[in-house]
Amino acid sequence: MNTVIQTILSRRSCRSFTEASVQTEDVKTLLACAAAAPSGRNQQLGQFTALTDRNKIQKLAAAVGKALGRENYDMYNPAVLIITSNDKTNVFREVDNACAMENIYLASEALGLGCVWINQLKDCFDNPQVRTLLNEFGIPENHGVYGCAAVGYRADRPAAKENKTVTKIVD
Numbered sequence: 567m568n569t570v571i572q573t574i575l576s577r578r579s580c581r582s583f584t585e586a587s588v589q590t591e592d593v594k595t596l597l598a599c600a601a602a603a604p605s606g607r608n609q610q611l612g613q614f615t616a617l618t619d620r621n622k623i624q625k626l627a628a629a630v631g632k633a634l635g636r637e638n639y640d641m642y643n644p645a646v647l648i649i650t651s652n653d654k655t656n657v658f659r660e661v662d663n664a665c666a667m668e669n670i671y672l673a674s675e676a677l678g679l680g681c682v683w684i685n686q687l688k689d690c691f692d693n694p695q696v697r698t699l700l701n702e703f704g705i706p707e708n709h710g711v712y713g714c715a716a717v718g719y720r721a722d723r724p725a726a727k728e729n730k731t732v733t734k735i736v737d
């Protein structure tokens with residue numbers, strides 16, 4: 567089978583990571599794949615920011631946990647967190663970033679890494695403590711965060727999932 571198709575069909579979310587760090591070359595590849603995603607009207611308004619310092623990731627997770635009232639929230643303690651942000655006024659902001667998130671998912675799978683979508687920033691990116699950290703990470707003030715990818719080496723391998731999604735061919 568074509569390797570791209572195989573990667574798409576075998577991709578699974580990962581929620582348990584080893585302590586191993588991810589090579590910078592691989593992080594750059596993930597960012598390039600995010601940036602290569604399609605965008606509405608080809609406006610390319612997204613920014614993809616990779617945090618590769620676990621302390622910074624955990625500082626952000628703690629601020630998000632506090633904002634959302636979730637104790638011990640750790641985003642599954644990944645080696646890398648890719649924050650996908652976009653202009654808050656862009657009508658395509660969420661779909662643009664979803665396309666980039668899927669590219670990150672697939673590229674991670676292709677590189678032998680695990681990945682999972684982290685949705686919680688979407689609900690608190692303008693919380694003052696969260697925003698202070700986003701500012702520190704160089705995410706523009708006019709950007710919202712519409713997804714994050716937690717990435718690292720898998721500590722588990724989930725079984726093939728049951729897929730209830732309806733697909734049809736109408737002749």
Ligand SMILES: Cc1cc2nc3c(=O)[nH]c(=O)nc-3n(C[C@H](O)[C@H](O)[C@H](O)COP(=O)(O)O)c2cc1C
Pocket residue numbers: 577578579580581682683684685686727
């Ligand atoms: C919009 C969106 C938001 C998601 N948010 C989260 C999340 O916050 N935490 C999480 O563990 N998984 C999250 N996921 C991952 C889904 O739970 C996962 O894709 C789904 O259970 C199917 O499993 P699979 O990715 O292994 O096929 C999200 C996925 C999408 C598309």
